[in-house]
Amino acid sequence: MTEGAPASTPAAATSGSLRPVRVRFAPSPTGYFHVGGAKTSLYNWIYARQHGGAFVLRIEDTDAERNRPEWIDGIQRAMEWIHTGLDSYGPAWDEGPYFQSHNLDRHVDAGRRLYERGRAYYCDCTREQIDGRNAAHKAATGETRTGYDGYCRDRDNPPVPGSALRFRVDHEGVTVVDDLIRGNPEFANATLEDFVILRGNGSPMFILANVVDDIDMRISHVIRAEEHLPNTPKAQLLWQALDGGPLPTFAHVPLLVNAKRQKLSKRRDPVALEMYRDEGYLPEAMRNFLMTLGWAPQGDTEIVPWDFIMREFRLEDVHSSPAFFDVTKLQAFNGEYIRALSVDDFEARAQPWLVAPHAPWTDEQFDPAVFRAMAPLVQTRVKRMNEVPEHVDFLFLDHAPHDVQAWEKTMKGDAASILDHVIALYETIEWNADALQHAIGVVAEQHGTKPGKAQGPIRVAITGRTVGPPLFHALELLGRERTLERLRRARAKLD
RNA sequence: GCCCCGUUCGUCUAGAGGCCUAGGACACUACCCUCUCAAGGUAGCGGCACGGGUUCGAAUCCCGUACGGGGUACCA
Numbered sequence: 132m133t134e135g136a137p138a139s140t141p142a143a144a145t146s147g148s149l150r151p152v153r154v155r156f157a158p159s160p161t162g163y164f165h166v167g168g169a170k171t172s173l174y175n176w177i178y179a180r181q182h183g184g185a186f187v188l189r190i191e192d193t194d195a196e197r198n199r200p201e202w203i204d205g206i207q208r209a210m211e212w213i214h215t216g217l218d219s220y221g222p223a224w225d226e227g228p229y230f231q232s233h234n235l236d237r238h239v240d241a242g243r244r245l246y247e248r249g250r251a252y253y254c255d256c257t258r259e260q261i262d263g264r265n266a267a268h269k270a271a272t273g274e275t276r277t278g279y280d281g282y283c284r285d286r287d288n289p290p291v292p293g294s295a296l297r298f299r300v301d302h303e304g305v306t307v308v309d310d311l312i313r314g315n316p317e318f319a320n321a322t323l324e325d326f327v328i329l330r331g332n333g334s335p336m337f338i339l340a341n342v343v344d345d346i347d348m349r350i351s352h353v354i355r356a357e358e359h360l361p362n363t364p365k366a367q368l369l370w371q372a373l374d375g376g377p378l379p380t381f382a383h384v385p386l387l388v389n390a391k392r393q394k395l396s397k398r399r400d401p402v403a404l405e406m407y408r409d410e411g412y413l414p415e416a417m418r419n420f421l422m423t424l425g426w427a428p429q430g431d432t433e434i435v436p437w438d439f440i441m442r443e444f445r446l447e448d449v450h451s452s453p454a455f456f457d458v459t460k461l462q463a464f465n466g467e468y469i470r471a472l473s474v475d476d477f478e479a480r481a482q483p484w485l486v487a488p489h490a491p492w493t494d495e496q497f498d499p500a501v502f503r504a505m506a507p508l509v510q511t512r513v514k515r516m517n518e519v520p521e522h523v524d525f526l527f528l529d530h531a532p533h534d535v536q537a538w539e540k541t542m543k544g545d546a547a548s549i550l551d552h553v554i555a556l557y558e559t560i561e562w563n564a565d566a567l568q569h570a571i572g573v574v575a576e577q578h579g580t581k582p583g584k585a586q587g588p589i590r591v592a593i594t595g596r597t598v599g600p601p602l603f604h605a606l607e608l609l610g611r612e613r614t615l616e617r618l619r620r621a622r623a624k625l626d
Numbered sequence: 627g628c629c630c631c632g633u634u635c636g637u638c639u640a641g642a643g644g645c646c647u648a649g650g651a652c653a654c655u656a657c658c659c660u661c662u663c664a665a666g667g668u669a670g671c672g673g674c675a676c677g678g679g680u681u682c683g684a685a686u687c688c689c690g691u692a693c694g695g696g697g698u699a700c701c702a
Contacts, residue, residue, distance in 0.1 A: 159702050194701060258699080275627035277698065295700050313631070322629050330700040337702045361630055361697040383631085390637090392694065420638095423651090427639050431650045450639085452632050453695065460638065460652045470665070511665040568661065575661095586661045598663040 150351045150377065152184025156224070157231075157341070157355075159191040160202035163403030164209035166456060167356060167387040167395055170421040172210060174384055175354045177444050180220055187348055188227035193235075193340050203228070209404045215414040217437065231340050234347070238335035241343045241373055242296050242328050250372045251328060253294040254283035278324035296329035298369060306364035311352075311382040312449050318364040326365055342366050346375035354382040354446065357453075358394065382446050385425045386453045395456055402456075411484060411516025412461065416468035420461045424454040434467055466514040477510050478503060481519050490520045492527040501526050501608050508600040525594040526609060531617050532595035540597060542625060545578055546588040550622040552577065553589055554615060562611050564603040571603075592621035 156172040158164070179186040188210070192198045207228065214223040245251035256279075265276045279297070288294055302321045309315060328339040335343075345353065360383045367378055386394045387402075395402045407417060415437065422440055423433045426449045472480065484490060485497065502523060509522045525531050556570045568582075575585035590602050593614060599605070606614050 157702095161702075191702065197701075254700090269627090277627075297700095316630065318629070324698085327700050332700080334700085336700070341702085356696095357631070358696055359702095364630095385632085386696070388695080394696070423638060425638090427650090429640090431640085433639075433651055450632095454639090455637060457637055457652075463652055466665090508664090512663070571661065582661050584661095590662065596662090600663080602661060 150349075152179060152182035152352060153187065153348065153350050154179050154184060154352045154354055155187040155189050155345070155348060155350050157189045157191045157344075158206055159194065159197075160199060160206060161194070161197045162202060162397045163405050164206045165395070165397065165402045166404050166407070166421065167402065169209070169213050169404050169417075170387065170424060171354065171356055171384055173213070173418060173421060174382075174446065174449070176214075176223070177441060178352065178354060178382075178446055179225070180441065181444070184351070185225045187229065187350070188224035189229045189231060189344060189348070190227075191231045191337070191341070193231050193238075193335060193337065205405060209408070212408050213404065213414050213418055220441065229344075229348070231344060234340070234344055235335065237347060238340045238343050239329065239333065242335060242339060245298065245328070245372055246290065246296060248372075249299070251296050251298050252283060252286075252325075253288040253290050254279075254297045254325075254327075255288060255291075255294045255331075256282055279326070281325055284325060292333070293331045295327045295331045297325040298328050298365070298372070300325050300365075300368060306367055308360070308363045308367065309378065309380050310360075310363075311380060311446050313360070313383055313451050316360065316363075320364070320368075323364060323368070328369070338362055338365055338369065342369045342373065342375070345379060346370065346373060350379050352382065353379045354384065357383045357386050357451075359383060382449070383451075385450050387424060387456045388453045390455065392453065392455070394453070400456075401458075407461075409517075411513075411518070412465050413468045413480065413516075416465040417461070419468075420464045424456065425450040425452075434464060462514040469513060469516070470511055472510065474503075474506050474510070478506050481506070481509075481516055484516050484519045489517065490527075491524055492520075496527040496529070498527065504608055505600060505605070508604065512600065522600055525596075525599075526605060530620075531591075531593055534591075534595045537591050537595060537597045541587040541591045542621070545580075547622065547625045549574055549578060549585055549588050550592065550618055550625070554618050554622065557611065557615055557618065562607065564601075564607045567603040567606050588621070589618070593617050 154175045156168075156175050158168050158172075176186050178184070188207075190203055190206070192203070210223050217223075242251065246253070261279055261282070264280055264282065268274065268276050268280070283297070284299065290296075300320060300323045302323070304320050306318045306320055306323075307315050308318070326336075326338065328336050330336065363381060363383075370378055388394055389396075389400045397403075404417075408414070418437070419434060419440070422428075422444070426444065427433060428435045428439060428443050469477065469480075481502075485502065486494065490497070505523050505526065509519055512522055513519055552574045553570065556574065557567070560566050560570055571585050571589065572582050575582045578585060586602055587597065590599065591597060593602070593606065593609065
């Protein structure tokens with residue numbers, strides 16, 4: 132620890148609150164759009180809207196190795212998707228996308244400026260050399276040290292290619308971060324190492340590019356994930372060294388974690404917003420759910436209209452502890468949103484899943500009128516729109532789908548005689564759901580069982596499954612001929 | 627190792643010293659409804675990490691401990 136560190140630095144005092152609110156969301160295009168990123172962008176966007184500010188989209192594509200152009204478009208499409216239906220509040224982003232790579236000269240200039248002012252120095256240490264010295268240090272003192280040891284700090288190295296430019300951290304004092312969510316975390320400057328801002332090949336590091344762009348774009352509030360908190364003091368030091376003006380106010384939002392409480396990662400967890408979209412989650416359900424991770428609307432319900440969230444949300448009220456991204460709960464939200472849809476809306480939303488490749492039937496087999504008749508029954512039974520086809524496929528396919536387990540479970544005992552009996556009745560009966568159901572009641576009674584039990588073999592013969600939408604309603608739609616054909620076909624297999 | 631952040635039912639949360647016998651939601655269990663499955667309804671299960679303070683009174687304030695997480699790159 133340093134001696135007698137001051138309680139605060141100008142950091143908190145100078146961060147402007149009278150400046151126009153300008154926030155930014157700065158994803159790096161290294162993969163699909165992360166659900167955590169979606170949440171952060173929503174926070175940014177709401178904050179901008181609430182304060183009459185601007186929301187800037189900036190693509191941080193400085194890591195050429197890992198960036199792929201196709202991800203850039205994907206991120207924008209995903210952002211538009213999560214904003215579906217929010218047009219009345221303004222666009223998904225107000226400015227941009229800006230590309231960090233286009234500002235390369237500004238970043239390099241900033242680095243050079245810092246060098247000229249003695250705020251940065253060139254370093255030609257290799258990682259191996261640094262590690263070696265740290266190992267020797269440990270051997271000599273027993274103290275473990277992993278960071279840069281400041282070896283070149285006072286060697287006045289020339290700016291030759293291959294040498295990295297390091298920021299010269301003033302190790303005196305304390306840097307205080309003005310953070311809306313976490314109070315004001317303090318970092319002793321002595322614990323900050325001289326970090327690289329320009330690589331040996333001359334390209335800027337993230338922290339430099341990020342700060343320079345934030346200054347240039349006059350960003351007033353930096354709302355980002357908690358993982359960035361540790362490098363915030365470095366960013367503030369850079370900001371001041373570059374005469375960036377009033378420091379931005381920060382808000383470090385809690386991480387989204389998996390069941391093991393580790394931060395959601397692109398490689399081991401299902402984090403792609405696009406994937407949830409393609410599975411049939413509704414954007415309004417997803418965004419509502421995302422908002423409840425680390426924050427809750429007033430009252431006893433978490434599922435609330437978006438305008439309520441826009442009104443009630445306070446960045447200051449956001450939690451500071453991580454939240455588990457619980458897909459089960461997301462599904463519950465989604466199911467509730469689906470059920471709240473009007474039947475017309477439900478049909479419209481279901482469209483993408485009613486055609487190939489999502490649907491197992493052809494356009495010729497599909498009958499919109501039949502689907503329409505089934506829609507209300509399907510609506511209460513799906514949690515994701517991609518579940519829609521399996522509830523109605525038997526109505527459009529030529530034969531009942533095959534399910535061995537369902538068959539074995541129901542096609543035993545007196546299934547054969549029940550089928551015989553039902554076939555006989557269905558050949559002449561009036562063809563409507565009530566009559567169809569009544570007939571099963573008669574059959575059940577004669578077999579000394581309950582209607583619920585007797586409908587089992589019929590259901591499997593027709594739909595291939597043991598569960599599904601109300602059977603007799605479906606039979607009415609299927610028609611006498613196709614129904615009888617399936618019943619006879621099933622019956623024949625039992626001989 | 628060092629720096630930083632965090633800790634209310636299994637999970638997401640409400641809770642700003644007395645309104646808390648800690649509320650809601652998801653999940654789970656049971657029952658009702660019912661042609662299966664859902665949906666819906668009713669009920670139940672289940673929590674303030676621990677230890678010290680402060681206070682007439684603490685889930686709420688302070689300190690410590692434990693545990694969890696994030697960062698510690700010439701990644702972003």
